[in-house]
Structure formats: C-alpha cells, structure tokens
Amino acid sequence: MSLQELKQDLKATLAHQYESIELNSLMSMLIEFIMGWDQIKQVLNKDTDLAQEKIDEFQKALKSLKEGMPIQYIIGKAWFMGQEYAVNENVLIPRPETEELVDWIIEYATIINKPLQILDIGTGSGCIPIALKLALPNCMLAGLDISETALATATQNANNLNASVSWMQEDILSTTYLPNTFDIIVSNPPYIPFKENVNMQVQVKNFEPGIALFVKDEDPLIFYRTIARLGKQYLNPNGQLFFEMHYDQGKSLLALFDEMGYHVELRQDMFGKDRMLRASLKRAV
Ligand SMILES: C[S@@+](CC[C@H](N)C(=O)[O-])C[C@H]1O[C@@H](n2cnc3c(N)ncnc32)[C@H](O)[C@@H]1O
Structure with missing residues (x-):
C-alpha cells in the first residue's frame, strides 16, 4: 500500500x-x-x-x-507559544486561549520591567511557567500541581526547553502555606462544572484528565476564591493575580473578587468571550 x-x-x-x-x-x-x-x-x-x-x-x-483520542496524545506532543511540549493522559493539552493569558502577563511584566517572582497554580504540562521563563528570562518561575504525574511531564518539558522553573506538589485547596511571596500568581484552574460533562466533546471528556477540567457543581469558583484568599497573604505589594476562566463566569468572578477586596479587569479571547481576568488588591493601589 x-x-x-x-x-x-x-x-x-x-x-x-x-x-x-x-x-x-x-x-x-x-x-x-x-x-x-x-x-x-x-x-x-x-x-x-x-x-x-x-x-x-x-x-x-x-x-x-x-x-476520539486527540491527535496530541497519539503523537505525544502539542505546541504552545511556538514551542513543542510533551503531553500525555496526565496533562491537559495546552490551549490557544491560554497563550492569550500568557501574552497578557508578558505584556504586563514587560511594562513593570524588573525581575518578578511568578507562581503558576495548576501547572499541568508546565506550559505557562515555561513559556513565561522563555519570554522573561530574568523572572523567577515556579509551578504547582496536585498531580505527581503532571509534574513529571512539566519537569520533562522544562528540561527539553532549557527553562529553569521550580516545581511543587500541593493540593491548593487544602494548603495554607506557600514557600515564598510572589509578584504574580497565575492559574488556569479546573473550571468546568461536572454537570456540563454531557455537552462536551468526546475528545475532551473521555481523554483529558478529569482532575484538570472539572469542578464541583455546588462551588464552581472554589479555585478562584481559594487563590484570592492566598493572594492576600502571598502577593507582594502591587502583586497581581491572572486567571483563565469559563466564558460565562465573568459576572460571578467580578463580584467574587470585588467582595474579596480586589480590583478586577476582564479580558476577552480571540472569539470575543470573557476568558481571562487580572486582579490586584485594592489596598495595594
Ligand atoms: C485546566 S488544567 C491547566 C493546566 C495548564 N496550566 C494549562 O493551562 O494547560 C488544571 C490543572 O490543575 C491541577 N489541579 C487540579 N486540582 C488541583 C488542586 N486541588 N491543587 C493543585 N492543582 C490542581 C490539575 O492537575 C491540572 O493540571
């Protein structure tokens, strides 16, 4: 043949x-x-x-x-911000909307123009901190995930791409301690309520790790609230939180961050949907 x-x-x-x-x-x-x-x-x-x-x-x-297996899992690689990343069933396949979030952080860090301490919570393949380290070599990058196997993939990617990033294994929902303070905490946390599972593509729901995608129906904003709480203790003065979010959570997140004492800015993705937010403590401005 x-x-x-x-x-x-x-x-x-x-x-x-x-x-x-x-x-x-x-x-x-x-x-x-x-x-x-x-x-x-x-x-x-x-x-x-x-x-x-x-x-x-x-x-x-x-x-x-x-x-329905995504081609990226078959060939074992995916592309993010122009670089090749190893992916497998333990990590989410990096998405184009996450590239937009990384672009926003690079834009912000470039204006600030000093070495920043940056933490990525729920790092998966490590695509966010690795891409940031490659674009902002003077910044210190750390990535955190609950999943040991995801962190093994993130470490492999950092080694392949020669990016110096430190990794931590933690359950962010139960941790009360971070080993450092940060100028930027970024997260693309699990944000899809379980009940949406029925409408999702087979490629995503049957093959990508559930722990990376889903959050309890009763409390879909739990990761945002938890990280906002940690931010009060672990953000340096003028520190910023950056998040990716579900397109229809904009209003609830604006209310949540406002109530927790943050200024919030929403950004839309290339399809015009609310997809990213930046928050900074009101007292820090
Ligand atoms: C939506 S994925 C994001 C992966 C990667 N940052 C990206 O943007 O492609 C969410 C990540 O959060 C991690 N995660 C889920 N629950 C967590 C928890 N309680 N504490 C820390 N990480 C968690 C998952 O293992 C997964 O890697």
Whole structure:
C-alpha cells in the first residue's frame, strides 16, 4: 500500500468525524510521527510502498482517532507559544486561549520591567511557567500541581526547553502555606462544572484528565476564591493575580473578587468571550 492510498483510506474512515482542513493537518502530523517525513518528504514519497509494520502503526492510530483520542496524545506532543511540549493522559493539552493569558502577563511584566517572582497554580504540562521563563528570562518561575504525574511531564518539558522553573506538589485547596511571596500568581484552574460533562466533546471528556477540567457543581469558583484568599497573604505589594476562566463566569468572578477586596479587569479571547481576568488588591493601589 502506498502513502497516497493509505491517506485516502484514513480520510474516508474519519471524514464524518473531522472537517476536511483539520483532517489534512491531522494526517500530516500522523505521517510525520510514524514515518518521520516532513511535508516535503510526504509529497516526494506519496507513491512509496509502506512496510507492513508502518501500516499496522497507522491502523492502531486510526483506531484511537476513531475512538476520539486527540491527535496530541497519539503523537505525544502539542505546541504552545511556538514551542513543542510533551503531553500525555496526565496533562491537559495546552490551549490557544491560554497563550492569550500568557501574552497578557508578558505584556504586563514587560511594562513593570524588573525581575518578578511568578507562581503558576495548576501547572499541568508546565506550559505557562515555561513559556513565561522563555519570554522573561530574568523572572523567577515556579509551578504547582496536585498531580505527581503532571509534574513529571512539566519537569520533562522544562528540561527539553532549557527553562529553569521550580516545581511543587500541593493540593491548593487544602494548603495554607506557600514557600515564598510572589509578584504574580497565575492559574488556569479546573473550571468546568461536572454537570456540563454531557455537552462536551468526546475528545475532551473521555481523554483529558478529569482532575484538570472539572469542578464541583455546588462551588464552581472554589479555585478562584481559594487563590484570592492566598493572594492576600502571598502577593507582594502591587502583586497581581491572572486567571483563565469559563466564558460565562465573568459576572460571578467580578463580584467574587470585588467582595474579596480586589480590583478586577476582564479580558476577552480571540472569539470575543470573557476568558481571562487580572486582579490586584485594592489596598495595594
Ligand atoms: C485546566 S488544567 C491547566 C493546566 C495548564 N496550566 C494549562 O493551562 O494547560 C488544571 C490543572 O490543575 C491541577 N489541579 C487540579 N486540582 C488541583 C488542586 N486541588 N491543587 C493543585 N492543582 C490542581 C490539575 O492537575 C491540572 O493540571
């Protein structure tokens, strides 16, 4: 079987699951992963006959894709702010909206223009502190997560990308102590109420770690309230909290942060939805 024939097979099988543009890029990523061929080699080798073991690998990947496994988990990598990150079932796949949050922090830190202490809570793959360290090499970065396996992936990513970040394993909902104070605390915490599970894409709800996604229906803002409380003790003067958030939690979060003594600014993502917020203690201004 040639590459061309195999591609037609794969496309026909997945056509009802993916848009055509998405399907082409998915095929290309899969071929690069299995054959090690970049785009040019894929064109040059389109009539090459594939070894049976490679065809078997494609069939295995196809089965996983049909079940809804995201391509990033199949190839074991994802891209964030132009860099490649290792991902696996223990970590959330980094999202474009999180890149917008990181851009906002870089914009802020660039204006402040001094070495800042920055903590990322719920670090997952480590994409936030690693991207910040690469963009702001004079800042001190730390990442915290409850999950040991997520932290192992974050450490691997920091090593691969030569970013010096320190890591802590903590349950932020029960910790009362942080080993430092910070100029910026950032978090993209779990924020999807369990009850929304039914409307979610199979790719997300069946494959991404539940601990990274979901929060109790009775208290969907628990991570924000907890971090706002810790911020009062662990933010340096003029310190800032930055968060990613559920698009329909803007109003509740404005009220929560205001009530807890913070000034709040909301920002929209590229689709115009409330997606990020920055908060600073009123007394610090
Ligand atoms: C939405 S993911 C964000 C991952 C990564 N920061 C990103 O933006 O791609 C939330 C992360 O919070 C972590 N987490 C969940 N509950 C936690 C807790 N109680 N304490 C600390 N981290 C927690 C999860 O393991 C997960 O890595």
